[in-house]
Amino acid sequence: MMRMNIKTKLTFGLLFLFVVIICFGVLGIYYVNRLSNDASKILKDNQISVEYCSQMLKALDEIPGDSSKIAIFEKNLKLEENNITEPGEFEATAEVRYLFEQLKKDPAGFDKIREMHKAIFKIDDVNEIAIIHKNARASHYATQATLWLTGIVTVLSLVAFTFVINFPSVIAKPIRELTEGIKEIANKNYSKRIHLEQKDEFGTLADTFNTMAGKLDEYEHSNLAEIKAEKGRIEAIINKMNDGIIGLNDKNEILFFNSAAESLFGLKEKDIIGFYAADIAIQNDLLRTVLQNETSKQLKIFLDNKESFFVQESILIQADNVVGGRVIILRNITPFKELDAAKTNFIATISHELKIPLFAINMSTQLLEDKRMGEMNKDQTEVLGAIKANAERLLKITGELLNMSQIETGRIQLKIEPVMPEVMVLRAMQAVQQQAAQFGVSLQENIEKDLPLVDLDEEKTVWVLINFLNNAIKYSSENGTVEVCVKREKEIIQFWVADHGKGIEEQYVDRVFDKYFQVPGTTERSGTGLGLSISKEFIEAQGGKIWVNSNYGEGSTFGFNILVNPLT
Structure with a gap:
């Protein structure tokens, strides 16, 4: 047939x-x-x-x-x-x-x-x-x-x-028989078999079902020795794993403790199996910390004569909404930490080394623009403009990478001193004036009068404002307006930059300050995606709070809050 x-x-x-x-x-x-x-x-x-x-x-x-x-x-x-x-x-x-x-x-x-x-x-x-x-x-x-x-x-x-x-009976009949068979298997009737004469996928599925039912029936009637053998294999697998694994029952008693966990905690499985975990933790600081830690907290442990890093994961064992215990896993992330540190050092070194030739290229383009060096034709001027724009872009990228490497290594150097808010805003607006004119965007300031001094690192805070303004200008419509505002709210000074451009879709608003994140669908791809992440680190390092409000289709507002100098 x-x-x-x-x-x-x-x-x-x-x-x-x-x-x-x-x-x-x-x-x-x-x-x-x-x-x-x-x-x-x-x-x-x-x-x-x-x-x-x-x-x-x-x-x-x-x-x-x-x-x-x-x-x-x-x-x-x-x-x-x-x-x-x-x-x-x-x-x-x-x-x-x-x-x-x-x-x-x-x-x-x-x-x-x-x-x-x-x-x-x-x-x-x-x-x-x-x-x-x-x-x-x-x-x-x-x-x-x-x-x-x-x-x-x-x-x-x-x-x-x-x-x-x-x-329809060609489809419905085999589905009905398969459904009845699955219900029987769910009720642990492993002797149930399905017999279909069809030579199609349903026939193949019926044969597979019968094979599965046979295997389950065989497993159901297997002897205790086979179960113990399987248990031994599972324990062998757990012991061969490089992550530390601890098993606890519903009474918080230790069920298993693999080899990696023995090395980490300095304990022997044979000495603690069946004991109440809290009693063992009284004499072991690391075990006490692990038992008390309910989140995926990173742990630093001195192991094999060096600092090692672990992430804890706790898995609840549940059956029919009843907790039957839990498994604690300590994942060794030391190699990833070492790679991350190497990456950060590499980026910092490369960024630093690139700055010198980029400054040289920038200076050379400025010299070529000087008419005293000779007149250039239109094509030469366009090529020189492209070289200058790309050199400036590379300088910006290397600057952001250097800032990020400082942040990741915890070496942010702050020069905190009393600063006038309006001075910082004017500096930032002057820095982006040429870019605003190029995009046909007008800048407006709305600064409250008689503002008190704020304790800030002026250079880094101006950098944040410039970053906000650059983004607002790029995503504003032609002949649009970007507004820079400063206002006092009780003991807080609020700085913000508002545009009336495309705005950000709601699902992306919470991610704009993540490293390397760029909103999907934007045509601007020349940056690193680090600007807002660096801004967040700079503001939070000074005790401030950064924020964003955006309505898609209406525009975005980026800002930060800084505490007022208590002496003013």
Whole structure:
């Protein structure tokens, strides 16, 4: 028997329904077009000729009293001569033309009006008879089309109905049997088997189910020795792991203590198995710290004659919402710490070494811009501008990397002194004035008067304000406005920069101060993604708090709060 999978069955079923729809549609279109063509022929040829005859008769009756009707008669006669479609119509039209030519020569003495009437009526009769015949033929086609379409719809509907009734059982029946089998397995009836005759995915699934049920049945009836062997293998795996692992039951008694944990805590598993963990922790400071620590706190432990770093993870063992104990894992992250330190030192070294040649490049571009060195053409000026812009960008990136390396190594050097808030704001605005003009953005200041001094590192705080302003300018619309505000709220001085640009989507607002994070969808990718992270570290190192408010589509506001100098 040919093996047919579910996908093939569904494909054939849907293809069948598609063919039914196509057949019905093609037949319907054919008969509709046929009827439409017959109807259009009736109106197009014969009905128009009848109208021409009517106009000629009307004009002929008025010619004796109005010779201008001759032109109307001749116009309709010419149209009729160009619309001859039926047998006998040509002869009748030729007779009208012959008589009309005599009429034009002597309208007053023409005496064959009656013959002309007869000839015109002959044309009219020929076309009306044709209309009757064509209408009868169209009615015949309509009746035939109705019978054919009714018969076809009836047959296709019966076939489709049979298909719709029978085909779902191909899917539903095996699913029902599999569901019943799974329920039996869930109730630990491992003797349950499913027998399907289908040679498709359901048949394969039934065979797999039966294999699984057999394995479960075998496991259910396995002896205690096999269970102990499995337990021994699991314990061997746990002991081979490099992470320290401690197992506790629901009474907080020690169940297992692997080799790595023995080295860390200086304890032997055989001496503490079954003991209450809190009693052992009285004599062991590290175990006491681990038992009291409920979070993933980083631990520094002196191990193998060097400082090592571990992260604690606590896993609750639950069954049916009942806690059966927990497993404590101490993961050794010392290699990652060492790599991180090496990375930080590398970045600091490279950034420092890059600054010297970058300063040299910057100075060289400034010298080349000096007209005393010679005039440059337009292309040279553009190339020099590109060199200067990229050198400045690299200087900014290296500066950010150096700042970040200082932060990561805890070597931030602060020069705290009383500073006037308005002075810092003006310095920051002057630094970005050229960039604002380049982007067509206007800067506005809103500084409260008589502000007290604040204890800050002026250089680093101005750096933060410049970073805020740079971002606001870049993401403002052309001819937009960026506002710098300073205001006192009780014992706090608030600084903030507001723009009316695109804003930040809600799901990204909480991440803007993360290292290397850049909001998805922004076209600006020249930075490192460190500016806001460094700003946060600088402000928090001075005891302040950094914040952001943003409504997507309306703009963003970045700011920070600093305590007022208590002596002012």
